[in-house]
Amino acid sequence: MRIKCKFIIGIILIAFMLSVGIVYGQGSLYSDSQGRFSFNLPAGWKAASPYDSAQAAYFVYAVQQGNVGELIIMIEELPFSASIDQYAAASEENGFKQLPGYKSGTQLPTTIFGLPAVKKNFTFSPQTGLTLQAEAYIFISGNSAYTVLLDVLPEYFAQTEPGFAQAVASFKVQSGTPVVVQPAPQPIPITPTPTQPTPVPCPTVEPTTLPPSSSDIGGAPPAPTTPATPAQPAVPTPTPIIPTTPVQPPVTTGMNVYTDPQGRFGIPIPGGSTTAQTTEIGVVLNTPGGAGIVAMYTQGEQYVQSMIAQIKPNHQFHGQSQLQAGNRQALVELYSKVNPQDNINYATVIVTYPGTPFMIIVTVPTNNYNQAQPWILEMIKGTSIR
8 A cells, every 4th residue: 555645844944935825823623625624723833735735734833933843634545445554554664664864653552533543653854953753643534544743843842742632632524525626727828938038937828826835835835834944954065166146236126135144145035025934044035925935055956856856746837947147047947736725826936056056936826926027037037146
């Protein structure tokens, strides 16, 4: 039995960025938009956009310093009947053991909604220097297997676990409820540019709707949801020495320049943008127009590609182009996805600069995409990287 749930969190920053339209939880009843389940959401948690197709619901826990944990509900439709012990064993082998730095803890039998269940405790390390404490409840209702997962920085586990346990105890499954299939986002026409490629694939008609991730980004990236973030120490990675191009004063009216406190990069951003999250590897910004920006100076190009790989499978690809950005080339990719929390389609623009460990993710509602293109273009062209 192969479980679909992709437990690997990767970068919490992505999920934080991709969670557009976050709503803070006040300890009230949460009901799944498709009517499949409900439970009491503990105070301090906020709903965000799932950044993986296996996630039926996604929440993050925030403190003054930023997001320090996430609560994920995953559902897998089983092609055949299975006992909870069989499914738990498959989850261990095909899911949990795939987590980087996974260390199994206790596993105990329990019940959820009167159904046999398994409770697991474990730790894992999404990246060097970052360890998360996790607790998961697994149970089967009909042909659906549920995994309710909490992962959080160890120092906040004692603070969040009691509320998590109460949420699980209040979990109710609605049987016989039809599952609503989300409409596929309409493709965004890309205008070909024979001479000079456009940095942001530019729709010739008004797009219908696009997503966040991300985080992504998460997505979750708005702000996401990335996996806020437990502070993640940056590990210096040698990169090719390329002369730095200073950030030029923005041309678009109302633009400012955000400069990384460590001097690693600078990017033009819309005036009035606010900082939602800072980490050792970058920043999450919210623009007045409802867009989310994540700028990250990561541990290397391989790290950048691994984050992009988490976004691609769950988003519709619309095209890519290259742009000359100072003395560098920028690769721009356009994706879209419907946010199941608000049924709004969002565009996700991923920008990478080959030869550097730097990347930018922009998430904006499709209806605002055309308006955002001028400043997105200027941001890409005006970015400077150490």
